[in-house]
Amino acid sequence: MLDDQEALDLAADWADISTGLRKDIGQQLFGQWIKPIQLGPFCKETGTLDLYLPTEFSANWVADRFADRLSLAWKIARPDVRHVRILVHPGRRAMPDLRLGEGRRAANDGAAPAQPGDALGMGAEFGAVGGAGIGGAVGLDPSLTFQTFISGTSNVLAANAAQRMAATETPQFAPLYLKGATGQGKTHLLHAIGHAYLSAHPRARIFYCSAERFMVEFVQALRQNQMMEFKGRLRGFDLLLVDDIQFIIGKASAQEELLYTIDALLAEGKRLVFAADRAPQALDGVEQRLLSRLSMGLVADITPADIDLRRSILESRLARFSPHHVPADVIEFLARTINRNVRELVGGLNKLIAYAQLTGQAVSLQLAEEQLTDILSANRRRITIDEIQRTVCQFYRVDRTEMSSKRRARAVVRPRQVAMYLAKVLTPRSYPEIGRKFGGRDHSTVIHAVRLIEDLRTRDSDMDGDVRSLLRQLES
Template identity: 80%
Template sequence: MSKADMETTVEDQEALDLAADWADISQGLRKDLGQQLHSQWIKPVQLGSFCKETGTLDLFLPTEFSANWVADRFADRLSLAWKIARQEVRHVRISVHPRRRALPELKLNGSVRPPASMQTSSAALVAPGIVDSLSAGLDPSLTFTEFVTGASNVLACNAAQRMAAEAAPQFSPLYLKASTGQGKTHLLHAIGHAFAASRPGARIFYCSAERFMIEFVQAMRANEMLEFKARLRGFDLLLVDDIQFIIGKSSTQEELLHTIDALLAAGKRLVVAADRAPQALDGVEQRLLSRLSMGLVADIAPADIELRRKILEHRMLRFVAQNHQVPGDVIEFLARTINRNVRELVGGLNKLIAYAQLTGQQVSLQLAEEQLTDILSANRRRITIDEIQRTVCQFYRVDRTEMGSKRRARAVVRPRQVAMYLAKVLTPRSYPEIGRKFGGRDHSTVIHAVRLIEDLRTRDADMDGDVRSLLRQLES
């Protein structure tokens, strides 16, 4: 191995180390601060470089406002957490990501004038024939190719692709509604990338509702509202994320309302995303609600277990090329256990692989249970054996008393074995504990039932379908 290759390997290893530490620190802060504060301020933090000589670690945020907010309120907490995780980290520096670019100059009445109050914001796509997704604020990894579809999100994905197509969509605006971590932001970025590819030189802008409000206030204070309005309404595609945060800001709502009217009247395209339906946005005036609802409201439901499996398998395609292997039982375990949102699911897989690589261990079910404790405990819903027995009896139309009876008729034995199998898969109970819940049966009987159903699932499509259906009912 050459010296350059060795240096690259060391750098990659250090980056993985930092990423693994940050995953742990972020999870700890989520528990301390709560989900809402964590999602709004800590989750957008991006790791920068670490200078060993000065012991300084850079943390980046997308806007000056968010960087200042995090620095004012969380700098001491972040610094302490990093010092505990890594003794060599002596200073934590919080700033705006260096790849942010200045806005393009605005042409008003033939003159060219850059709006001074907004020169630090991300730019639009303005160069004819050049697609620069970074300057539009788009993440290059969030494309339609990387978006995995299932029953819960296929409508939203198809609508997003229509919105990005060259032909004019039949609906506008498109309103994407989904809870945290289900893929609405991914679709916003994917729309931007696809639209830029089909229309070179198109002007595209992605922003959060928070950023929209900040720039609006800056423009007002600098007496540059004309420039702000001209720039905003000059885009061919406007993508606004987390619209729920615009609640209660009457002047900002008024400007957004006029912007929507101007864009739609000019045949431009608008896509917004929120964690709730338009009608559930408290503090938003009725005129704006009607504009947001007049196009298509596409709901993204929580990913079911089939989609979670597909997402993990798709993600594994990246790691296979890097010679990282994850056994099928681990994939199944993650898909079943991490069910709150897709972001946590993918984050759990990434953390597991990074830990295994850094420690030289093989990825296994035991390693997953040990290293993903916080994520697993937050996602795990307590399913009882009584609940499993009740659901299985309803599914097979068997009397509940048969779960503990001594009858050996096939119509009774097979549902009982399925219930034992599900009790082992979905609960932390031991074989003897499960046996006691099924009429005081010996643990060897439970082991036989579990192994039998596992074998039948591989050979009998009907049995596999029954078990999958029962799992969906119990985990929903």
């Protein structure tokens, strides 16, 4: 086991290596393949460092293309690292192995659950899940259920439709197509549907995979002359869950097979759910017949989480997974600042808590700003003081010149103070810089305004409502 200091040193070295790789290979490749890497254990005796990736596919892809580069980078950064292994994270379930094998039974037919050393559950036949308990379902993450999914205005349609798809009653729409940007909860809902459907139908046969994995196994079956077995198994499932369907773009033979599978399953009343980062009509390179099937049911949008939903997600995560104390102002800061996707939001909270536990520091606003620099800078939209002044003046119906005027009337002073408060909250400007943008006022005037509005928000619900409304307008 590494002590805390060694773990921090490894993390610091990885941050430097990551920065170099980002410059070398570009942001797109880095974000897709290198960024998900997590540091595993380092054995001093053998000089072996493990790097973890979330799926077998991504681990193989990185190992094929970046193993030498990663090994060299680590040897330069730390001479005691002599070997680098790229593995699937042991805490995650690998994508189910779809390859057909004789004499093996699907998990829901009573196969024994995977043991820790059994290739992370890769022995299940063709991705079938089910059996003695939901927790033993191969390919489904046991933590991704409807109970752990937080609903809000941005995802309520998708969440309700997903629950309907998993219910005992026959759904009124088929298939269900979940559309949303990366990290907004599509995959969570796919897993939740699988768990709920298994709970209602313990003997059900379920197939969950990404379109990317579907492509890999389709090609393997084609090369091994096992297409008949592939088709037969695929069409034998009661529930088909396919993630990231956009990755099937341009694969004509696979598209045709998926089309026939959809038709066969729908004809038998089976249930199908797809997820993608764009609407069916925006899938370039997909033939029209498949587009028609994907959009013939219900296309449910998941839009970016609003501030209230982001708060709820953080509070729920904190209550379930961490005994560590996180002040309310830190939760508010994270919810307000990390607004691109939910995955980054939860990841930021996890990173902050882990750092605090490893170093023995208390979680604070300052610690969050120091340790989450990359995440925060990627999410921050540049809001200017001019934009804040313009929005506040429109909201309170005062002339823009009043932001810099010397008038002391309450109808003018209060909007001016609100604008100063928002300037401090939403921009990196200092008190003197803000003062100069408000008619050359002293920094002490700005400090007074910020403290006053903070106090009023705790005592005056109307003022708190005004500020919340302005924050939503400025951050949208």
